[in-house]
Amino acid sequence: MKRDLISVDDLTLADIQGYLDMASLLESVPDERKLTRLPGKIMMTMFFEPSTRTRLSFEAAMCRLGGRAIGFAGADATSVVKGESLVDTVRTVEHYADILVIRHPKEGTARVAGEISVRPVVNAGDGANQHPSQTLLDLYTIQKLYGRIGDLHIAFVGDLKYSRTVHSLIRALIKFSNLRFLLVSPESLRLPPYLIPPPAECANVTFQETRSLEDAIRSCDLIYMTRVQRERFPDLLEFERVKDAYCIDAGMLRDAPGHLRILHPLPRVNEIAYSVDRTTYASYFQQVQNGLIMRQAILLTLLGVTP
C-alpha cells in the first residue's frame, strides 16, 4: 500500500509522532550517511502556484538523501497550457518519478492526484485547504521550543479564513490535549466554523476569539502570525481594507512574557517588522531550518526507508 500525505485529518496521533521521531532521529545522522538513503530515487515537484520554501526545501531534502529532484515551478511551460488535464498530467509524470509533490490553487487537487497516482503524493498546499508538510514542521518546531505539544496557549493571528497553514495546524493540534486557542482576526477573516470540532470530539481544547493582538502578546505562549493573502481574495477592495489589520513590531513586545515565541510560515509582507527578528521571540527562521529536516523525514516515511 502506498502512503500519501494529503491532509492532517488522515493522520493519527501515532502517525504524527512517527514523523516527529523520524525528524529528531535524522538530526543525529551524519550528512554522508544520509546520502545513502535514497540513491536512484526521483522526486517530481509539480508547483502550479509560487513557492520558495516548500519546493526548494523538498528538493534540497531529496538531494541531501542522495536522490534527485525534477519538476516544474509554474505550469506555463507544461502541456497544461495546451489544455491537458490534471488527471493526464499525473498519469504521465508518475512514470518519471518515485514520489510526487504537488501545490495547486484549487482545494482538493492533491486528494485527486493521490487517488489517481500509483506513486506516493504529498500535498504541498491546495488553495485555502491544507498544507500538511508545513504543519509537521510547525509541530516539530513547537516540540523543540517547548519540549511538548500539549498544555499551551496559542494565538493564531491575521488571515484565519484563507490560511491553509492555520487550518492544517489547528486540525493537527486538536489531536493533542490541554490546548487553548486564541483566534485574532478581522471580522471578515474569521476562522471558518467547520474547522472547529464539537467539544465532545477533542479533549481539553478551547477556542476563544478576539480582535486584540495585545491580548495575544500578553497572555499566550505562542503567536502564529500569518500574511493576509492578496491572491485568495475575490474582492480586492476587501483585501485593501484588512491587509494592515495586524502588524507586530519590537516595541509592542517590550512587556511580553519571556517565554513567548512567534512563528510564521513565511513569506511575510508587513505583519512582522524586521525589528522583531533581533528579539528572542522570533522563531520563524528556526521553522525554515526545521522544514528541511522534516521534509527529509516525510520523504523517507512515504518511500518506506529507515534513516
Ligand code: CP
Ligand atoms: N510556508 C510556505 O509554504 O512557503 P512557500 O510558499 O514559500 O513555499
